[in-house]
Structure formats: structure tokens, C-alpha cells
Amino acid sequence: MAKKRSPEEHSIDPAAQQMIIRADQLGISTAFSRADDMAPCNIGSAGMCCKLCGMGPCRLTKDGQTGICGATLDTIQARNLIRAIAAGAAAHSDHGRDMAFTLKAVANGEAEGYVIRDVAKLRVVAARYNIPIEGRAPEEIANDLADLYIAQFGQQRGEVAPAIRAPKKRQEVWRQHGVMPRGVDREVVESLHRTHIGDDQDPEHILEHAIRTALSDGWGGSMIATDVSDILFGTPAPVLGQANLGVLKEDMVNVVVHGHEPTLSEMIVAASQDPEIIEYAKAAGANGINLSGICCTANEILMRQGIPAAGNFLQQELAILTGAVEAMVVDVQCIMQALVELARNFHTEIITTSAKVKLKGATHIQFDEHKALTIAKDILRHAIDNYKNRGETQIPDIREDLVPGFSHEYISYMLGGSYRASFRPLNDAIMTGRIRGVAAVVGCNNPRSQHDYLHTHVTRELLKQDVLVVETGCGAIASAKLGLLLGEAGLDQVGPGLREICETVGIPPVLHMGSCVDNTRILTVLTEMVEEGGLGDDIDQIPAVGLAPEWMSEKALSIGTYCVASGAYVIFGGSSPVSGMPDRVADSDIVQRYISEGWEKLYGGKLEFVAEPDEMIRLTLEHIDKKRAALGLPEYDPNRFGRSGDARMLALEALPLEERQAALYGAPNQ
Numbered sequence: 160m161a162k163k164r165s166p167e168e169h170s171i172d173p174a175a176q177q178m179i180i181r182a183d184q185l186g187i188s189t190a191f192s193r194a195d196d197m198a199p200c201n202i203g204s205a206g207m208c209c210k211l212c213g214m215g216p217c218r219l220t221k222d223g224q225t226g227i228c229g230a231t232l233d234t235i236q237a238r239n240l241i242r243a244i245a246a247g248a249a250a251h252s253d254h255g256r257d258m259a260f261t262l263k264a265v266a267n268g269e270a271e272g273y274v275i276r277d278v279a280k281l282r283v284v285a286a287r288y289n290i291p292i293e294g295r296a297p298e299e300i301a302n303d304l305a306d307l308y309i310a311q312f313g314q315q316r317g318e319v320a321p322a323i324r325a326p327k328k329r330q331e332v333w334r335q336h337g338v339m340p341r342g343v344d345r346e347v348v349e350s351l352h353r354t355h356i357g358d359d360q361d362p363e364h365i366l367e368h369a370i371r372t373a374l375s376d377g378w379g380g381s382m383i384a385t386d387v388s389d390i391l392f393g394t395p396a397p398v399l400g401q402a403n404l405g406v407l408k409e410d411m412v413n414v415v416v417h418g419h420e421p422t423l424s425e426m427i428v429a430a431s432q433d434p435e436i437i438e439y440a441k442a443a444g445a446n447g448i449n450l451s452g453i454c455c456t457a458n459e460i461l462m463r464q465g466i467p468a469a470g471n472f473l474q475q476e477l478a479i480l481t482g483a484v485e486a487m488v489v490d491v492q493c494i495m496q497a498l499v500e501l502a503r504n505f506h507t508e509i510i511t512t513s514a515k516v517k518l519k520g521a522t523h524i525q526f527d528e529h530k531a532l533t534i535a536k537d538i539l540r541h542a543i544d545n546y547k548n549r550g551e552t553q554i555p556d557i558r559e560d561l562v563p564g565f566s567h568e569y570i571s572y573m574l575g576g577s578y579r580a581s582f583r584p585l586n587d588a589i590m591t592g593r594i595r596g597v598a599a600v601v602g603c604n605n606p607r608s609q610h611d612y613l614h615t616h617v618t619r620e621l622l623k624q625d626v627l628v629v630e631t632g633c634g635a636i637a638s639a640k641l642g643l644l645l646g647e648a649g650l651d652q653v654g655p656g657l658r659e660i661c662e663t664v665g666i667p668p669v670l671h672m673g674s675c676v677d678n679t680r681i682l683t684v685l686t687e688m689v690e691e692g693g694l695g696d697d698i699d700q701i702p703a704v705g706l707a708p709e710w711m712s713e714k715a716l717s718i719g720t721y722c723v724a725s726g727a728y729v730i731f732g733g734s735s736p737v738s739g740m741p742d743r744v745a746d747s748d749i750v751q752r753y754i755s756e757g758w759e760k761l762y763g764g765k766l767e768f769v770a771e772p773d774e775m776i777r778l779t780l781e782h783i784d785k786k787r788a789a790l791g792l793p794e795y796d797p798n799r800f801g802r803s804g805d806a807r808m809l810a811l812e813a814l815p816l817e818e819r820q821a822a823l824y825g826a827p828n829q
């Protein structure tokens with residue numbers, strides 16, 4: 160049995176610590192305590208177990224041992240890895256499919272309550288695929304785009320359409336290696352076929368298809384999800400928000416939306432502002448409805464509507480432990496089965512809404528985009544009716560302000576203004592060495608490591624080294640809670656060159672770019688940096704690194720792999736699912752070495768698992784410096800640039816927070 164850890168060892172977040180203590184006092188288990196009680200299986204976690212057929216499971220723990228069918232360890236590890244990547248790609252892409260169907264319904268006037276909020280983005284995206292836009296109504300364009308996007312999932316031949324948005328040279332790399340995805344579903348299905356008993360047994364050949372499957376996510380399903388979410392709900396721009404459990408309110412009906420898809424949650428936001436619903440809440444004795452989010456649903460409504468985030472993945476149980484949540488409304492992905500049992504200790508109603516996800520013991524109110532507003536109001540009435548059942552509450556008085564909403568469109572606009580939106584200043588800053596490089600710190604929480612510590616430690620250290628950090632997913636919420644996503648907060652701990660840029664442009668040193676499907680925004684930023692010029696002609700030449708320090712989901716593996724295939728160095732924290740046991744079984748880490756050195760030769764990017772945070776930082780900086788040198792850029796010198804002493808920033812520092820935010824980012828978008 161693993162060691163029992165203290166609340167401080169479980170999380171660095173004081174709000175989380177309070178709720179972990181409360182759980183202990185009430186004798187309730189959480190993912191934190193269950194992780195202490197359940198040691199991971201060392202054979203399975205090293206990828207050394209095959210359970211793909213009924214002759215096994217076979218556990219390969221001795222030199223030269225094979226499975227009953229003769230499968231070697233490297234084959235087994237490659238099969239386990241591709242299956243995880245396929246599941247992750249399927250999850251993201253199925254989300255993208257649902258978004259595309261919603262766009263189709265909206266275009267045809269069949270989706271109650273939805274409108275096309277961002278016609279400009281609709282036109283830009285449609286034009287990329289040569290869909291006629293001039294003189295056409297948004298609905299006509301949207302209908303064509305929806306048809307094109309829906310077709311990407313079932314497409315059998317050719318290339319997935321969004322791949323044309325990658326740098327030209329990168330597309331050629333994919334064609335040359337035969338990994339250009341043909342259709343999203345086809346690649347996922349083929350991953351399953353190839354790993355059935357008696358099929359593909361050459362590990363490198365299996366992993367080549369893992370690349371193609373992951374690409375069908377990053378430059379397929381996920382990119383579609385991001386595009387359509389922006390078109391329907393608005394492309395994010397900076398907005399003031401808050402994060403952590405202290406966003407729950409004592410005197411209001413608390414509804415927490417949790418999961419991933421913005422379709423229902425956006426409608427719940429609209430329904431919560433409906434006078435009839437507010438009246439209903441008041442009649443129940445509450446001061447109104449207080450909405451907040453968990454996981455990537457939180458990111459979706461936070462960056463578009465400024466709706467607060469109650470927390471990241473490991474806080475879903477902790478929100479219920481406050482005793483103040485009337486309803487937790489979930490759709491798909493990252494929803495712990497433990498929620499229902501946990502909620503029995505309180506009055507919280509768990510409401511499932513997706514046709515794909517039911518939890519035994521939860522209330523199911525099925526979402527249908529054709530009558531979304533009606534369903535959203537129905538859900539809110541459930542929550543309001545439950546307010547009278549609330550017992551003793553304990554809401555940690557801990558929350559932090561943040562400014563999320565840095566879409567690639569906004570980054571381009573903020574760097575150049577409306578008339579000359581451009582990535583030029585960013586490229587220039589990297590070329591001169593004011594910014595040493597860029598790191599994307601993304602991904603999950605994992606109770607095997609100290610909650611939020613790896614994300615924020617890595618982020619803080621990279622900022623000191625003048626590395627601009629972009630974040631998504633649960634990593635972004637971790638930084639938000641620590642106050643790293645505010646313009647002025649912590650700038651004194653940021654390297655001088657980066658600080659100067661942040662002050663000049665008026666941005667936080669950490670840019671919140673959205674949910675996990677929005678990692679595609681990072682692909683777009685990297686592509687735009689290539690196209691801007693000065694940093695090489697492909698993504699693998701940019702001084703940039705991707706990190707998922709607290710990863711746990713299969714989706715993270717798909718993201719990591721499509722970033723590698725796009726040319727990035729990707730570092731995962733925690734344990735490797737293909738680590739093998741090289742100290743006990745010879746060559747049991749062949750696959751692990753292949754996805755690093757082997758993939759780097761083919762794609763210029765590599766995937767590595769590094770448990771030690773300081774080693775992650777060292778490798779990140781080493782890679783950035785190596786890429787700088789290869790581009791012939793001046794060696795990074797921390798003493799070259801001093802404080803800008805930007806008078807405007809200094810004056811702004813004296814203002815109260817809200818005025819300062821308004822001056823920097825404009826009024827919050829509603």
C-alpha cells in the first residue's frame with residue numbers, strides 16, 4: 160500500500176487542502192485518499208501486460224519472454240500505446256463531431272436558442288476551404304462548412320481538410336511518411352483493427368499509425384471542435400474571471416457544470432440569466448443562480464463569458480464536499496464515477512446530460528440541441544428545487560482573479576492592432592532574445608503527484624528564464640488559482656526581457672488559450688509564427704516545447720503525439736505508460752526510446768516522460784537554446800535587457816484591480 164499523505168502533500172492549493180481535511184473528518188474518500196490506498200500495478204503501468212485476447216492476460220516480466228501468441232514486449236507496448244492514443248483521439252473528435260452537427264442544426268434554424276455569434280470567424284474558416292462567402296448569408300456559409308466538417312469524420316480517402324492549415328513543409332513531411340490522416344473515424348478504427356489479435360506486429364509500423372491517428376485529432380476532430388465553438392459562441396478575447404472553490408456562493412443556488420462540451424453549458428449560462436428563472440430562484444429563498452465550471456467546460460465558459468471556474472479535474476469531488484452545490488451538471492469526459500456516491504452524503508444532485516454518458520444513481524436529463532434552452536431551464540429548476548435541502552456548508556474563502564481568452568486571433572490582434580494584426584512582434588522578441596522561447600504547459604491533474612504543484616512549479620521557473628508560457632486545460636486553471644494569469648501579478652518574478660514584452664503589450668506572462676481541444680490554437684500560433692518568418696520554415700525549428708506535467712488521460716497522449724508529429728518536443732511528467740523495467744528486463748524500453756529518438760528523426764519532434772520537475776525545466780531550456788542556435792539567433796543572455804520602466808504600466812499599477820483590467824483589456828465581453 161502506498162503511503163498516506165497529508166493534505167499539504169496532496170495539493171498545494173489551500174482551498175483543496177481544506178476540503179481534503181473535511182473529507183477526512185467526514186470519513187469520505189476522494190481521489191486523493193484512493194490514490195494513497197491503491198498502489199498502481201507496476202507491470203501494467205510499464206506497459207508490460209497484454210490483455211487483448213482471451214489467451215491472456217500475458218504479463219511479460221522476464222528477459223526474452225513472449226505472450227502466448229508469441230507477441231514480444233515492444234509489440235505489446237506499441238499496441239497499448241496506440242490504443243490509448245486512439246481512445247483519446249476518439250474522445251476529442253467525437254466532441255468535434257457533435258459541434259459540427261450543432262452548427263448544421265443552427266444553420267438550418269433547428270437549434271433553439273443558438274445563433275452564429277462570430278460571423279467573421281465563420282467567413283475566415285470557410286474561405287480557407289474555398290467555400291464561397293461573398294454575398295451569402297451566414298447560415299448558408301455555415302451549412303456548407305458544417306457539411307464539410309461532418310464529412311471529415313466518415314471520409315475514407317484523401318486528406319482531412321484542416322491539415323491544409325499546417326505549414327507547407329510539415330504537410331510534405333506527413334505525406335512523405337504516409338501519415339497524413341484520411342478520415343478521422345477511419346484512423347481510429349484502423350488503430351483498433353491493427354491491434355486485434357494476430358494483426359500488426361511491427362512496433363514501428365504500429366506507431367506510424369499512432370501518429371496518423373493523433374494527427375486526425377489535432378488537425379482534424381479537435382480543430383473542428385475549436386472552430387465551431389468559436390463560430391457559435393464567439394472567439395475568445397480577454398475577459399475578467401475568477402477561479403477556485405471560493406467562487407461558490409453561500410446565498411445562491413450553486414450549479415456546477417462539468418465536462419467538456421460548450422453546447423449545453425453555454426445554454427445554461429443563457430438560461431441562468433432568464434428573469435423567469437431568477438424569479439424562481441428568489442421564490443425558493445436564494446439570491447439567484449451562481450454558475451461555475453469544472454474541467455474543460457469551465458474553460459469554455461470562463462474564456463467566453465467570464466463564468467468562474469470552481470476548479471480543475473481533482474476539484475470535482477471537492478466542490479461537492481463544500482455542501483453548497485445544488486446540482487453538478489455533467490456531459491462527457493473526465494467525470495469521476497465516485498461523484499454519485501460522494502453526493503449521497505450531501506444534497507447535491509448529479510445530472511447527466513449526454514446520450515453517451517450515464518452514471519448509475521444520477522438523474523438523467525438528456526440534452527438535445529434542438530430544444531437546448533428548454534432543457535437548460537429544466538435543469539436549473541431541478542437545482543433550485545434542491546436548494547431547500549442544503550445542509551451544513553463549508554466554502555473555502557479562496558478565489559483568484561484571472562484574465563483568460565487568448566485565442567490565436569486575439570494574440571495576433573494584440574500584437575499588431577486591428578489593421579496590422581500580426582505575429583511579427585512575438586517573432587522579433589524571440590529573435591532578439593527578449594523572449595527566450597515558448598512553452599505550452601497543458602493537461603490534467605493526477606492524484607499520484609501533488610495537485611497543481613508540477614504545473615505551477617514548471618511555469619514559474621520557465622517565466623524566470625524569459626520563456627513565454629501558454630496554457631490550456633486543467634494546467635491553465637492551476638495557474639489561474641495561483642494568480643499567474645493576471646497582467647501585473649507576479650511580473651517581478653518574470654525574467655526582464657519577457658517582462659518588458661508583457662508590459663509593452665499589456666499581457667500576462669502566462670496566456671490562457673482555452674480547453675484541451677483548444678490545444679489546436681497552439682498549433683495555429685506555431686504555424687503563424689512560421690509563416691511570419693524569421694523562425695525557420697517549419698514548426699520543428701521554433702524554440703518551443705510542450706509540457707503535460709500532471710497528465711493522466713488518454714486524450715493527453717493523443718495531444719502529445721499530434722504535437723510531436725507537428726514537430727514539437729513534448730515532455731510528460733509522472734510515469735511513462737511504456738517505461739518497461741530496463742533495470743530488470745533487458746530492452747523493455749525499446750518503445751520508449753523509439754518515441755523519442757525514432758520519432759525525432761522522422762518528425763523533428765519527440766515524446767519523453769520525465770518525472771523530475773527540475774529535469775523537465777532543464778530539458779526545456781536546453782531544447783529551446785538548441786533551436787535558437789540552429790536558427791542562428793543570438794545566445795540567450797538574461798542580462799541583456801533591463802526593466803522597461805513603462806510609465807503607463809507604472810501608472811496603472813496604482814489603480815484598483817477592476818479599473819486596471821478595464822484599462823488593459825477593455826470591458827468584459829458579454
Ligand code: NFS
Pocket residue numbers: 419454455472492493601602603604631632633634674675676712714715
Ligand atoms: Ni484535458 Fe479537459 Fe483536465 Fe485532462 Fe480532463 S478536463 S480535456 S483531459 S483532466 S486537462
